[in-house]
Structures are given as structure tokens and as C-alpha cells.
Amino acid sequence: MMGLTPQETKSLGLGALLIALAALLPLFDDGFYLSISVNIVLYAALCTSWALFSGPTHYVSLATAAFYGLGTYSVGLGIELLPYPLLLLIAAAIGAVMAGLVGAATLRISGVYFVIFTFGLAELVRQLVTWTQTKFSTAMGLYVFTEMTESHIYWMLLALTGAVFLTSFLIARSRLGFAMTVIGNDETVARHVGIDTARSKIILFMISGAFIAIAGAITAPRYIYIEPPSAFNPMISFLVVIMALLGGTKRLWGPLVGVIPFTIVMDFISSNFPNHTMIVVGLAFLAIVYLIPHGVTGLLENAQARWTKRSAPAAVAEEKPA
Amino acid sequence: MTAALSIRAARKAFGGLVAVNDVSFEVKQGELLGLIGPNGSGKTTMLNLISGALPPTAGEILLDGKRISGLPAHAIARQGVSRTFQLVRVLPSLDAEENVMSGAVFGRVRLWGEDARRIARVLLDRVGLGDRAHMPVAAMTYIDQKRVELARALAADPRVLLLDEWLAGLNPSELQIGISLIDELHREGRTIVMVEHVMDAIRSLCDRCVVMSSGRMIAEGGVSETLSDPEVVRAYLGDDDA
Amino acid sequence: MNIIVTGILLSGTYALVALGLTLQYGVARIMNLGNGETLVAACFVAFWLYTGFSINPLVGLLIIAPAAFAINWGIYAVALQPLVKRAKNRGQLEVDSILATFGLLFLMQGLMILFFGGEYRSYTFLAERFEIFGNAYGLNRVVAFVAAAIIAAGLWFFLYRTRQGTALRAVAVDPTSANLVAIDVARTAAFAFALGGALTACGGALLSTFYTFNASMGVVFTMKALIIVIMGGVGDVRGAVLAALILGISETFVASVIDPGLTLAATYGLFILVLLFRPQGIFGRAPT
Numbered sequence: 001m002m003g004l005t006p007q008e009t010k011s012l013g014l015g016a017l018l019i020a021l022a023a024l025l026p027l028f029d030d031g032f033y034l035s036i037s038v039n040i041v042l043y044a045a046l047c048t049s050w051a052l053f054s055g056p057t058h059y060v061s062l063a064t065a066a067f068y069g070l071g072t073y074s075v076g077l078g079i080e081l082l083p084y085p086l087l088l089l090i091a092a093a094i095g096a097v098m099a100g101l102v103g104a105a106t107l108r109i110s111g112v113y114f115v116i117f118t119f120g121l122a123e124l125v126r127q128l129v130t131w132t133q134t135k136f137s138t139a140m141g142l143y144v145f146t147e148m149t150e151s152h153i154y155w156m157l158l159a160l161t162g163a164v165f166l167t168s169f170l171i172a173r174s175r176l177g178f179a180m181t182v183i184g185n186d187e188t189v190a191r192h193v194g195i196d197t198a199r200s201k202i203i204l205f206m207i208s209g210a211f212i213a214i215a216g217a218i219t220a221p222r223y224i225y226i227e228p229p230s231a232f233n234p235m236i237s238f239l240v241v242i243m244a245l246l247g248g249t250k251r252l253w254g255p256l257v258g259v260i261p262f263t264i265v266m267d268f269i270s271s272n273f274p275n276h277t278m279i280v281v282g283l284a285f286l287a288i289v290y291l292i293p294h295g296v297t298g299l300l301e302n303a304q305a306r307w308t309k310r311s312a313p314a315a316v317a318e319e320k321p322a
Numbered sequence: 323m324t325a326a327l328s329i330r331a332a333r334k335a336f337g338g339l340v341a342v343n344d345v346s347f348e349v350k351q352g353e354l355l356g357l358i359g360p361n362g363s364g365k366t367t368m369l370n371l372i373s374g375a376l377p378p379t380a381g382e383i384l385l386d387g388k389r390i391s392g393l394p395a396h397a398i399a400r401q402g403v404s405r406t407f408q409l410v411r412v413l414p415s416l417d418a419e420e421n422v423m424s425g426a427v428f429g430r431v432r433l434w435g436e437d438a439r440r441i442a443r444v445l446l447d448r449v450g451l452g453d454r455a456h457m458p459v460a461a462m463t464y465i466d467q468k469r470v471e472l473a474r475a476l477a478a479d480p481r482v483l484l485l486d487e488w489l490a491g492l493n494p495s496e497l498q499i500g501i502s503l504i505d506e507l508h509r510e511g512r513t514i515v516m517v518e519h520v521m522d523a524i525r526s527l528c529d530r531c532v533v534m535s536s537g538r539m540i541a542e543g544g545v546s547e548t549l550s551d552p553e554v555v556r557a558y559l560g561d562d563d564a
Numbered sequence: 565m566n567i568i569v570t571g572i573l574l575s576g577t578y579a580l581v582a583l584g585l586t587l588q589y590g591v592a593r594i595m596n597l598g599n600g601e602t603l604v605a606a607c608f609v610a611f612w613l614y615t616g617f618s619i620n621p622l623v624g625l626l627i628i629a630p631a632a633f634a635i636n637w638g639i640y641a642v643a644l645q646p647l648v649k650r651a652k653n654r655g656q657l658e659v660d661s662i663l664a665t666f667g668l669l670f671l672m673q674g675l676m677i678l679f680f681g682g683e684y685r686s687y688t689f690l691a692e693r694f695e696i697f698g699n700a701y702g703l704n705r706v707v708a709f710v711a712a713a714i715i716a717a718g719l720w721f722f723l724y725r726t727r728q729g730t731a732l733r734a735v736a737v738d739p740t741s742a743n744l745v746a747i748d749v750a751r752t753a754a755f756a757f758a759l760g761g762a763l764t765a766c767g768g769a770l771l772s773t774f775y776t777f778n779a780s781m782g783v784v785f786t787m788k789a790l791i792i793v794i795m796g797g798v799g800d801v802r803g804a805v806l807a808a809l810i811l812g813i814s815e816t817f818v819a820s821v822i823d824p825g826l827t828l829a830a831t832y833g834l835f836i837l838v839l840l841f842r843p844q845g846i847f848g849r850a851p852t
Contacts (some may be wrong), residue, residue: 060659106839112658115595119783127828127829167749178562181415181416185413188407189411191396192373196394216533244662266789279675282668283672286667296834
């Protein structure tokens with residue numbers, strides 16, 4: 001909880017190095033590989049932000065598309081009026097406020113209500129935005145013209161991913177992180193030692209929502225023309241859940257293990273078999289539940305535990321793999 | 323001087339079942355009060371009302387003259403009410419030290435970092451677990467888990483400590499250790515309410531006791547006279563556990 | 565008046581779908597987020613039976629309901645029962661069943677898009693005028709409502725007047741105690757899940773007689789059904805029917821008086837009110 005252990009210093013250094021290496025990519029390619037890398041980094045940012053909240057609470061949030069769309073729209077509406085960095089901050093604030101409202105309505109009760117509420121949230125926000133647009137303006141969408149290139153977007157998303165990682169790391173060492181650990185162990189005990197459990201969850205959800213909204217804001221210039229159906233595409237929420245759970249949410253870097261392969265697979269499927277994307281998504285969900293409930297990182301950890309057990313039979317009994 | 327804890331006509335109804343029926347009593351500063359009664363008499367529900375695990379249907383509960391009934395459990399904990407649970411509840415993925423720290427970090431004292439860790443160490447020594455601070459609590463024996471739970475409750479430096487059958491399930495030698503531990507806390511001036519079935523412990527430890535039966539308070543006062551009260555005897559004789 | 569009657573006519577099918585979901589969640593403990601896809605599938609089958617074989621949708625119910633019952637029993641036995649068995653607690657089963665039914669949702673939606681395409685479809689059945697209190701309504705809507713009411717009444721009779729129905733309600737209240745009084749909980753849960761699927765399918769088949777549908781509209785119906793179930797209280801038949809009425813009327817009101825683009829907002833508005841004031845449902849007791 002206090003100074004950095006050598007292990008932590010090493011992880012931080014390694015993380016910084018990997019991000020620096022990844023940042024070099026646009027120098028080598030600015031076509032297909034950059035384009036798919038933007039997707040990968042986008043989903044990396046979204047999935048780690050998602051796991052920031054859903055990892056410790058086990059609440060499946062489907063609000064990602066709503067936050068993302070709000071971020072995109074803040075840029076779409078404000079690009080002619082305000083400087084871009086300010087818009088990113090505004091997007092973050094809007095995301096946090098939205099998350100706060102959703103959290104306040106649902107996180108005080110039980111987890112199921114939260115899932116149901118977020119299930120239709122993107123659709124709700126999409127309808128509201130569409131309604132407002134048709135009511136108060138003639139155009140259905142918004143144009144976003146900027147000087148931003150694919151490389152800029154890539155770098156910004158990479159920086160955002162780094163920021164999410166750093167934030168998770170800092171939260172884990174904070175009162176909030178400790179509170180989440182206690183809640184994860186026993187919510188009744190948590191309340192009786194003095195943790196405002198609902199408030200802790202809401203704060204965490206707001207941080208997560210703010211990051212997702214920033215990701216949407218950063219990606220906005222990529223669309224050029226923003227329409228409600230693309231900005232609030234509910235598929236984004238589901239893909240984020242799949243990728244994060246595929247990787248595993250116990251470790252900070254777990255979601256990344258799911259993001260990279262699945263983004264590539266989805267890219268391949270949607271360009272070659274566009275009618276089959278739904279089926280692939282469905283199968284992915286079933287695979288997560290039945291085959292790899294703890295994600296790939298969970299599998300790796302179990303394998304590692306088995307390996308250490310075999311090589312050191314005298315060691316203390318490991319936790320039983322579920 | 324205001325009482326440390328005042329219960330005024332507290333009532334809890336679950337649908338048609340009245341688990342606590344207009345119970346009133348006070349706990350003085352530094353007093354050890356025994357809350358006793360046959361199984362199902364509403365003792366644990368009473369503790370749940372005090373700690374905020376359940377909101378009372380009617381009546382009020384005051385801590386040092388300030389109303390705490392109606393507040394959520396975490397707010398009551400921060401005001402200075404700590405408790406243990408009838409069926410021991412530890413945080414299984416954490417070690418003993420971290421378990422105890424949770425009480426210091428989020429409770430009334432709200433310490434952080436080294437300060438919380440220091441308190442945890444002192445209290446683990448206190449309950450006799452000084453050498454097992456980094457043992458995962460999931461691997462501990464029942465009595466040691468109970469000790470961790472007590473240390474966690476003490477870590478918040480509570481104004482009122484609630485013990486829900488903390489001595490239950492201990493073997494005779496453990497029971498002696500447990501009784502002397504509670505006695506020590508009492509001598510230091512801690513205000514304690516204990517729900518207990520172990521009558522020897524009640525006799526040797528408590529200043530006063532409150533007897534409940536079918537949700538009502540049927541007697542209150544010094545331990546020996548209350549236990550010889552005819553109504554109390556009747557309540558217990560009607561019950562197999564007496 | 566016009567709004568109220570239209571709302572009530574609409575609520576009949578909503579009630580069936582929500583009753584299906586409330587059985588699946590209340591008794592079988594499976595939060596079936598693919599419920600809307602069952603409804604859409606039934607729409608397509610009714611459409612196919614009517615246009616391909618000129619089978620009247622009401623007669624079609626006799627084919628659709630048993631088929632949905634059998635298919636849902638199969639889904640429960642193959643896919644969901646293993647989850648119930650492996651779950652260590654209620655929370656884990658909830659997360660697992662949510663993810664698994666997402667899988668079913670997308671799989672079914674994907675297959676339907678593959679077979680039927682993404683276009684909107686409808687067919688003409690009993691598109692005649694029917695007058696109630698001097699206003700004209702589609703006869704198909706009235707017939708669908710009457711059929712839904714008959715099915716719901718049948719369900720009520722089954723749940724409250726038969727042995728098997730009582731067993732179902734016992735499992736909904738407390739599976740452990742139900743087991744103690746010699747109720748086969750696993751079998752009852754499977755039966756409830758299958759029955760829930762059949763009810764939802766009936767709702768879908770009736771809906772298709774007056775509603776334009778497409779392969780990807782299931783999610784919106786799942787959402788509505790979920791809100792009705794929560795509003796009515798999980799596992800509560802009376803509550804679900806009343807909540808369906810409230811939702812049907814308020815949706816119709818918003819769509820016709822304010823703006824049709826805000827129906828989902830109206831649904832959510834109700835949802836938020838329920839969460840804030842009666843999270844245990846209309847007739848639910850305060851949680852203890």
C-alpha cells in the first residue's frame with residue numbers, strides 16, 4: 001500500500017516499455033496494419049476500462065456503447081466550437097455523470113437490476129439522441145472534420161490505454177481498491193466495517209465510464225460522419241464483454257489477451273462472412289461460459305499452478321481450480 | 323451522563339412475525355451487558371437493529387445520545403459500533419493482518435497505510451495471533467478466525483462492541499482464553515453488548531443482563547437476580563437448550 | 565379512451581412474454597436474456613405457417629407452443645442445467661446464465677438473419693374493423709388480446725389449482741424446502757423453463773398477427789419483458805399482468821400523445837420509478 005516493491009517497479013517499467021514499442025508502429029505502416037492496430041488499441045482501452053469496474057464487482061456492464069457514443073457525440077457537437085483537448089475532458093465528465101446516474105439508480109439494489117438497466121441503455125440513449133436531432137435540427141448526423149490522422153488517433157488511444165492501466169494500478173493501492181477487495185470477499189462484512197458499498201461501486205463505475213467516453217471522443221474523427229446507429233452500436237458493449245472475459249479479469253493485463261486475437265478474428269469475419277458475425281459472437285459467449293470461465297489468463301495460471309505442484313510436490317496445497 | 327447506547331421501544335416485524343417487540347434498555351459507558359434468552363427470542367435480530375444490518379420497524383436507537391437507527395450499516399459502523407457475527411465471517415482471500423486492517427481503515431478511526439498496519443499488529447498480538455499475521459485466514463482454525471474477527475472489530479476503536487455468540491463453539495480451554503480476553507477488554511473500559519448462550523460466561527463477565535423471550539424483554543438487572551426471576555426460569559425451562 | 569383500449573390490447577401479448585420470463589427467472593432461476601429471440605422465432609414460424617401452408621395463426625399456436633416447449637426443455641437440459649449444477653452460489657449462477665443466454669441470443673439472432681434475412685415482415689390476418697366504445701380497432705389486435713387472456717387465465721388455473729402448479733410455486737419460493745417436501749426441483753425447474761418458453765412463443769405468434777417484425781428486434785422485447793417482470797415482482801403472476809397493463813398503456817400514451825420516438829424512454833422512465841420506489845415489485849413484500 002505504500003512504497004513500490006521491486007516487483008511493482010519492474011511491472012511499471014515493462015508496461016512503459018511495451019507502450020513505447022507499440023508507439024513506434026505507425027512509423028512502419030500506415031495502411032492495413034495501422035488500421036487494425038487502431039481497432040486493437042481501441043478495444044484494449046475499452047476492455048481495460050470495463051474490467052476496472054466489472055472485474056472486482058462481477059457486474060456485467062453493457063453500458064459501454066452508451067458511454068462510447070456519448071463521447072463520440074460530445075466531439076461531434078463541439079468540434080466547431082471548442083478546442084479538441086477540452087472536448088475530451090467534457091466527454092469524460094459526461095461519461096462520469098451518466099455512469100453516476102445509472103449507478104445511483106441500480107447499484108444500491110442488486111446486481112441483476114444493473115445488468116438489465118445497462119442492457120437497454122445504449123438503445124435508450126440512441127433513441128433520445130435521434131429524437132433530439134430530428135426535433136431540433138434537420139440533419140440526422142454530424143460531420144467531424146479534423147486534421148487528425150489515423151496515426152494520431154492510434155497514439156492517443158495508446159496513451160489512454162496507458163492511463164487506464166496506471167489508474168487501475170493506483171486504485172489497487174488506494175482505499176477504494178482495498179474497499180473493493182473487502183466487498184468482493186464479503187459484502188456484509190464490508191458494510192459493517194464502515195464501507196459505503198454502493199458509493200464505492202458508483203465511484204468505480206464513474207471512473208470506468210469516463211475512460212470509455214474519452215475513447216469514444218478520441219475515435220470520433222475516424223468516423224468523419226457520426227450517426228446514432230454507428231456511435232451507439234450495442235455490439236460494442238457485447239464485444240467488450242467477450243474480449244475482456246476471454247482474456248480474464250483477475251489480472252490487469254488479462255483483457256489484452258482476449259482483445260488482440262478476437263479483434264483480428266472479428267475483422268476477418270466481418271469482411272469475409274458479414275452474415276455470420278452474430279453467430280460467432282453467440283458462440284464466443286457460449287465458449288466463455290462452458291470452456292474458459294476464468295479466461296485465458298485463468299487457464300494459464302491453473303497450468304502454471306499444476307506445473308509448480310508437479311515440480312515441487314512438497315509445496316502447500318494450491319487452490320482447487322474450479 | 324448519557325448512556326453509551328439507548329434502545330427505545332425498538333420493534334422489528336417480518337411480515338406478521340414480530341421478532342423484536344418494543345424492547346427498551348440502556349447500556350452505560352464501560353458496561354458489559356449480556357443479552358440472553360432462549361433460541362429464537364430475537365437477540366440476534368436486536369443486535370442487527372443496533373448495527374444497522376436491519377432497519378427497525380419502529381422505535382429508536384441512540385449512540386451517545388445521537389440517533390443511529392435508520393442509518394445504513396456503514397454509517398453506524400463509522401459512528402463507532404463494531405460487531406462480530408454469529409457464524410464467523412472473515413475475508414477469505416486476505417491474510418490475518420489485512421483482515422484486521424479493514425476495521426482500522428474504514429471504521430471510526432479511518433487510518434491508512436503504516437498506521438493501520440501498526441494497529442493491526444498490536445491487536446493481533448492482543449488476541450494471540452501475533453505470529454500468524456500473514457497466514458491466510460481461510461487456512462485458520464475456527465477459534466483463530468474468531469480471534470481475527472474480534473481484532474477486526476477492535477481495530478475501529480469502537481464506542482460500542484457487539485459480540486454475537488463469540489464464545490460459541492469453543493472447547494473448554496479455548497473458552498477460558500476467550501472469557502479472559504473479553505474480561506480484559508471490559509476492564510479497559512470498553513462498552514460491550516454480548517449475546518451469549520454460555521451461562522458461565524454471562525455469570526462471570528457481565529455487569530447486568532437483559533433477557534428476551536419471543537421478541538419481548540422479560541427481565542433486566544443484575545445477573546444473579548435476573549437469572550432467578552421466575553419468568554426467566556419459565557422461559558428457559560420451556561426450551562430444550564436451557 | 566382510445567389510448568387506454570389500444571394500450572390494453574397491446575398489453576395482452578406483453579403479459580404473455582413477461583409471464584414466460586417470470587417463470588424462467590422466478591422458478592428456474594435463469595435470467596433468460598434470449599427471451600425476445602424466442603418471441604421473434606415464433607413470429608417467423610407463425611408467418612411461415614400462414615404464408616406457406618395457410619395455417620391460421622391461432623391454430624398455429626397448437627403447433628408453436630408444444631414445439632417451443634420441447635425446444636426450451638432441450639435448451640435447459642443441455643445448456644443451462646450444467647450451470648445450475650456447477651454454481652456455488654446465486655450470484656455465480658446469475659452471471660453464468662446471463663452470459664450463456666447472451667450466447668443463445670446472438671446464436672438465434674444470427675441464424676434467423678441467415679435464414680430469413682434482416683428485412684421487416686408482416687402478413688395480413690383479420691385486418692378488419694372492430695368497434696369498441698365507438699372507436700375502431702383492428703380485429704386482429706382484439707383476437708390476439710382475447711387469446712392472450714385465455715392463455716394467461718389457463719396459466720393461473722394451472723399454477724393455483726393443480727398439484728404440479730403448486731410445486732412450481734413452491735420451488736419459486738424456496739428450492740431447498742421444496743426439495744424437502746419431495747418435489748423434484750431439477751425437473752420442476754426444467755418444466756418451468758420450458759413452459760416459460762412456450763408462453764413467450766405464444767406471445768410472439770399472437771404479436772405477429774398485427775405487428776411488423778424483423779430478426780433483430782428481440783432485444784427490445786426482452787427489455788420490456790424484464791421491466792414488466794421487475795415491476796410485477798419476480799415470479800408473481802398477478803404482478804406481471806398488472807405491470808404489462810401499465811407498460812402497454814403508458815407506451816401507447818407516450819407514442820400517441822408525445823412522440824413515437826420516445827416509447828423506450830417511457831419504458832425506462834417506468835423502470836427508474838420502480839427501482840427507486842418499489843424495487844421488490846408492485847405486490848412484493850419489503851426484502852428482509
